[in-house]
Amino acid sequence: xTLSARMIVVLTAIGLISGGFLAGVAQLTRERIALNxxxxxxxxxxxxxxxxxxxxxxxxxxxLIIYRELDDAGQLAGYAVQATGVGFQDxxxxxxxxxxxxxxxxxxxxxxxxxxxxxxxxITEWDAFLQFWEDRDATGLLTLRxxxxxxxxxxxxxxxxxITAATISSxxxxxxxxxSLERVRELINExxxxxxxxxxx
Amino acid sequence: MANKSIKAEFLKGLWEENPVFRQLLGLCPTLAVTGTVxxxxxxxxxxxxxxxxxxxxxxxxxxxxxxxVRIATYIVIIASFVTxxxxxxxxxxxxxxxxxxxxxxxxxxxCIILGRQEAFSSRNSVGRSLIDALGMSTGFILALFALxxxxxxxxxxxxxxxxxxxxxFKPWLIMILPAxxxxxxxxxxxxxxxxxxxxxxx
Numbered sequence: 001x002t003l004s005a006r007m008i009v010v011l012t013a014i015g016l017i018s019g020g021f022l023a024g025v026a027q028l029t030r031e032r033i034a035l036n037x038x039x040x041x042x043x044x045x046x047x048x049x050x051x052x053x054x055x056x057x058x059x060x061x062x063x064l065i066i067y068r069e070l071d072d073a074g075q076l077a078g079y080a081v082q083a084t085g086v087g088f089q090d091x092x093x094x095x096x097x098x099x100x101x102x103x104x105x106x107x108x109x110x111x112x113x114x115x116x117x118x119x120x121x122x123i124t125e126w127d128a129f130l131q132f133w134e135d136r137d138a139t140g141l142l143t144l145r146x147x148x149x150x151x152x153x154x155x156x157x158x159x160x161x162x163i164t165a166a167t168i169s170s171x172x173x174x175x176x177x178x179x180s181l182e183r184v185r186e187l188i189n190e191x192x193x194x195x196x197x198x199x200x201x
Numbered sequence: 202m203a204n205k206s207i208k209a210e211f212l213k214g215l216w217e218e219n220p221v222f223r224q225l226l227g228l229c230p231t232l233a234v235t236g237t238v239x240x241x242x243x244x245x246x247x248x249x250x251x252x253x254x255x256x257x258x259x260x261x262x263x264x265x266x267x268x269x270v271r272i273a274t275y276i277v278i279i280a281s282f283v284t285x286x287x288x289x290x291x292x293x294x295x296x297x298x299x300x301x302x303x304x305x306x307x308x309x310x311x312c313i314i315l316g317r318q319e320a321f322s323s324r325n326s327v328g329r330s331l332i333d334a335l336g337m338s339t340g341f342i343l344a345l346f347a348l349x350x351x352x353x354x355x356x357x358x359x360x361x362x363x364x365x366x367x368x369x370f371k372p373w374l375i376m377i378l379p380a381x382x383x384x385x386x387x388x389x390x391x392x393x394x395x396x397x398x399x400x401x402x403x
Contacts, residue, residue, distance in 0.1 A: 007270045014274050018281040025285050029292035036295040106393075114302065117236055118374045 029087035040111060041082065042093065045069065045110040048097030048107035050077040059192060066193070067071055069097075075098045076196060082111070083177035088168045090114035092123070096177055098138060102188060106175070108133035113132060120169030129170070141178055144171055207332055214336025217294040221386075222393040223345035227313040233343060234304050238361050241349030242342070243297045247290065247305055249338035251282040252314050253331065259322040260330035266323075275318045276309065283308045308345075313337060325341040351385050352376045 001009070040053050045067065052069035055110040059066040064083040071077040079098040084091055092113045097106035110124045122128040134141060137157035146167065157162060164168045187193045216231065220226045235241040258278050266274050287305045290298035298305065308314070318336055324332040353359055356376030357364035366372075375381045 003267060003269070007267045010266055011270055011273060011277075014277050018277055022284050025288050030289040033288070033295075038289065040295070112299070117377045118372075161327055178219035 010128065012090055040142055043063075044095040044109040045080045045097070047109045049080050050097075050106065051077045052080065052097075054078070055080070059187065061183075064183060067188070068185070070191075076194075078106060080182075081144045081180050083107070083176050083180040085172065085179065086180055087113055088115055088120050092172060092176060094173065094176060096133065096180075098184070100192060100196045102184065103139050105133060105136040105138045105177075110173075115169045116166070120166040122124075122163045122165070122166055123169050123173055129163055129173075131160070136160065138184075142181075145172055192201055209331075210305055210332045211277070211336040213278075213317070214333065214338070214340040215343065217234060217335075219340040219344060219393075220337050221341060222390060224313075224316070224373075225390075226316055227311045227341060228386070229307060230304050231309065231348060232260070232379065232386060234301055235345055235349035235352055235382060235385075236356065236377040237353050238349045239297065241345040242298050243290070243294070244301060245338070245342040245345040247286045247301075248308055248311060248313070248341060250286050250309050250343055251279060251311075252317060252338050253334045254282045254342075255314055256280045256322040256330040256334035257327060259318045260325060260327040264322045273321065274314075275315055279314050280309045295334075311345075313341060327338060347389060348382070348385055351389075356381060358380070 043057065045055060049069045051071040053072045054070040054074075055067045056070070057065060058068045065082040067080040067082070069077040069080055078100050079093055079102060082093070082095045082096065083194070084093045086092070089187050090113070093111040095111060096108045098104065099106050107119060108130055111132075113121065113123060115123060116123045124130070132152050133156060134152065136159075140158060142160055143156050144162050144167075145155055145161040148162045149155060152161075160174055161168070184193060188195065206361050211243070214220065216223070218224060221228070227248070230244045234244045236288045255275070259275060264321060283306060286308065290301070310324045316332060324361050325333070350360065353361075354365060354380075358370045358372045360366060373381070376385070
């Protein structure tokens, strides 16, 4: 066999064997990996929407997935919005919950982020950031409160607390949520999202 | 090289030819994922898996590989094992896989692995290659363990997630940031050199 023929044969053979082997491994692990990602999202939804038992995907776009949440009695419990946007370092993927009237944010959970450890990465911490996302007014644009306050009670209904020394990360999360809320409002107008009327306020 | 004892073949990876402290190889994961001990160890174990199996395969088929395409062949073999390690972590250790992020696929370009194939496995028996891979991996694990222990204790006040420093301790944030990785590595490298020169003189 000439040298070039040998090179081709060896490389092709190695490529084929590796490929076959990897196909087998992918087959074995695919289901578990999908389950892991699914479980992570479900856990996040449970955190942000009270009584959510059943998740129905009602909209799937590039960077936005909206779930309708039903409780164990089959009644509307709220909506969960999974959105991806640009952070300070890399993409941030988050999920926030909306109540059944789609006027209130019930909570926020960060699924994926690569912000600076110890600073921007605090967006995943309850005490530093997430607690300030409970019970926010979702009817208009949310704004950032700076300098930061210590307790959620000090914030206005449409305000979000800033993480000290990580203003950009806080702002990026806010932008992702604001952008998604805008889309949610469009969907309400289009009738894709149905909501319960607010009771006599 | 062939008449080196098995023990010496293994031990050289731990100190004399330690991949991190003596050869300065594999520094990307060494710096990037040693912010906590758990990610450091996970990375070292994933690298160990890839190094051992790549060395075994390369040592067993070395006579079949034409030298002109040897690097390409090594990379295909290494990349296959890296993909297996990555899939395995994603399937069974999902949180760790999330924490390591892109650094698991990047094991492909870890110079320790390609370096050992080129310098050792391609010219030694399967048995010796295995011993060499085990030694180098152990050296790599020790290096990452040392680095991540220092960084986690000083940077977060914890070890393996458990609080080890008292409430008086204010974590040195810089230690878990990239700069802390460089500082720690520099100090450890300096210490290794001092020890080396002292032992040589005596």
